[in-house]
Amino acid sequence: MRKVLLPTIIIVATILLILRLFYLQVIDDTFKLKSDNNAxxxxxxxxxxxxxxxxxxxxxxxxxxxxxxxxxxxxxxxxxxxxxxxxxxxxxxxxxxxxxxxxxxxxxxxxxxxxxxxxxxxxxxxxxxxxxxxxxxxxxxxxxxxxxxxxxxxxxxxxxxxxxxxxxxxxxxxxxxxxxxxxxxxxxxxxxxxxxxxxxxxxxxxxxxxxxxxxxxxxxxxxxxxxxTIDAVLQQYGEELMINKRGGIVAIEPKTGEILALVTAPSYDPSILVGRQRSKNYTMLYRDSIAKPLYDRGLLAEYPPGSPFKILTGLIGLQEGVIDENTAFVCNHGFSYARGRFMKCHCHGGVMQLHRGIYESCNTYFASTYMRTINKFVRPADGVDVWSGHLKSFGLGQFMGYDLPTGRKGKAPTSKTYKRIYPNGGWRSTAIVSNSIGQGEVLMTPIQLANMMAAVANRGFYYTPHIIRKIEGEKIDKKFTTKHVTTVNHKYFEPVVSGLFDVYNKGTAHALQVEGIEICGKTGTAENFAKINGKRVKLQDHSIFVAFAPKDNPKIAIAVFVENGYWGARWAGPIASLMIEKYIRGKITRTDLEKRMLEGSLQGEYAKYTGKKETDSLLLSKPELTKSAAQKPDDAETEN
Known part of the structure; x- marks a missing residue:
């Protein structure tokens, strides 16, 4: 039996091998197709x-x-x-x-x-x-x-x-x-x-x-x-408003997280990247290190958020119980704190409570609130980490998971941040109080600012921003219909929303009202520094504005960021009001604002630092300058 077993195994294996080779070489042609067959x-x-x-x-x-x-x-x-x-x-x-x-x-x-x-x-x-x-x-x-x-x-x-x-x-x-x-x-x-x-x-x-x-x-x-999810009319209008300016606009539908407009400026006509001139045109755009038209500022640019960040400072203070609606701080047009440092404030001064602090954008009020939040804990490091955790629940300091291939995390500093900055320790809330007004180590992208306002508009939740609405024959990713609830309780949003509403009624954006639309907003000005020839130079401030409308049952949340745009109500604010009216009403009644924004230019401001004007024909820009960038309206807002 043993003598037969081995030859039998060899014979059977040989037959199987021959059959497999016959199948592959004669019957199955697929391998022939995969080769570089000359025939x-x-x-x-x-x-x-x-x-x-x-x-x-x-x-x-x-x-x-x-x-x-x-x-x-x-x-x-x-x-x-x-x-x-x-x-x-x-x-x-x-x-x-x-x-x-x-x-x-x-x-x-x-x-x-x-x-x-x-x-x-x-x-x-x-x-x-x-x-x-x-x-x-x-x-x-x-x-x-x-x-x-x-x-x-x-x-x-x-x-x-x-x-x-x-x-x-x-x-x-x-x-x-x-x-x-x-x-x-x-x-x-x-x-x-x-x-x-x-x-x-x-x-x-x-x-x-x-x-x-x-x-x-x-x-x-x-x-x-x-x-x-883009609204073509709104997208086009936003790009027109941003001609001869640099920055970004992001508009979101709060109840769905759908991106209504995603504007970066300067931009270009997409058709120039089609055809035999595509490579030449792309190279020209790529090498433009000044205007950076291929750089999506709405998703990639990380800016200090300025005064809009005070919204979060107030909400976190309410959640942590260090303030309530009636908590008062006295503002003497400035805020003094340890080590002989001083934070200016451009509000009207006097006794400040939450509501007035928001619509007058009082630095003193929010600096005091922030310090109370950090000092609530024995160790400042613990206070910073709790504060940072609240920020992350609004989508800050992390990739947001939207369906576009580029983006930045921004920065929501933690105790690790300050251990690196102060390796010998000894830091306190006074050393990092600039965070309270959106300066310091805080950085946000325009889409994060818009998402923050969507969460405020919803009174405490948001959906991951996304740009896909429908795929023929398929369903969109479930993550875009998953609700994200912030760590701030729903009940604390209403008093903050009330203050944002009065920003338009009697605060820093009172000149930007649109009759018949209840808009809640916040102006902002962010200090802007850059290294030029190895030196840290103070440049013209950035203009920021965030808003949502209507106040109840909001349909749009928006963030506008205009680089070197002076203060919030000068450039970003009017653009936000116009975008909101365009989307909700389909037409513009504030033609005074529209004319100023469409004709206005910041090219002269940019040329101060670069020595070059954006006159390249590939960009969506007009080479002529207007006087509007040098004029200061009577209702100008000058808060930090």
């Missing part, structure tokens, strides 16, 4: 990307046909390079360089020689393509922008890098994919599925028909259409 040509059919609509169904991004000239280096024979280069309007040096690069990639596989030809260029080349063996046309689709705004929201389409091709088997050399904005975030949804055709070739390399009668061919599947 089979693989031809891809690229689908259209999904269309992009706004929240109301307005088409913003469609598609247009595009044609890439592809090259297979080993098939190049007897090319008249001079005629070829003249036909495509390229230099011979470029021809040699591109062919050399294609050979390095693969002599047998196709590479993109010249991307994104338009119809006219394609037609001219197609007539003479027979004279240039080794080249062929690959049809693709490019974006066709129906609007001239929203470049930062959409992102753009570009060729997949070598690293992407190596990492992701879906992409081949020359394939297009989304970068930045929703094109990147929803790439797998928008790109669709490529179709594949296998074509048989004879020994002379001539095509003789479909391989196996098309048994393995597949058809292209168009990408899914998506609806964004």
């Amino acid at each position: 089979i040509k693989i031809q891809y059919d690229y689908p259209e990307r999904g269309y992009i609509y706004d929240r109301n169904g307005k088409l913003m991004v469609a598609n247009q046909p595009s044609y890439d000239i592809m090259v297979i280096p080993r098939d190049l024979k007897n090319i008249d390079t001079l005629e070829f280069c003249h036909l495509l309007n390229i230099k011979k040096e470029d021809y040699i360089r591109i062919i050399a690069k294609a050979k390095v990639y693969s002599p047998r596989l196709p590479s993109v020689f010249l991307p994104q030809l338009n119809k006219a260029e394609f037609a001219a080349f197609q007539e003479k393509i027979r004279k240039f063996p080794g080249f062929y046309i690959q049809k693709r689709s490019l974006r066709d922008y129906q609007v001239k705004f929203g470049a930062n929201v959409f992102g753009f389409i570009t060729q997949a890098s070598e690293g992407t091709v190596k990492k992701n088997p879906y992409y081949l050399s020359g394939d297009l994919l989304g970068k930045q904005g929703v094109e990147e975030s929803y790439e797998t949804v928008l790109r669709g599925i490529k179709g594949v055709k296998y074509i048989q070739k004879d020994k002379y390399n001539r095509e003789i028909g479909s391989y196996k009668e098309g048994k393995f061919d597949t058809i292209a599947v168009q990408g899914e259409d998506i609806n964004l």
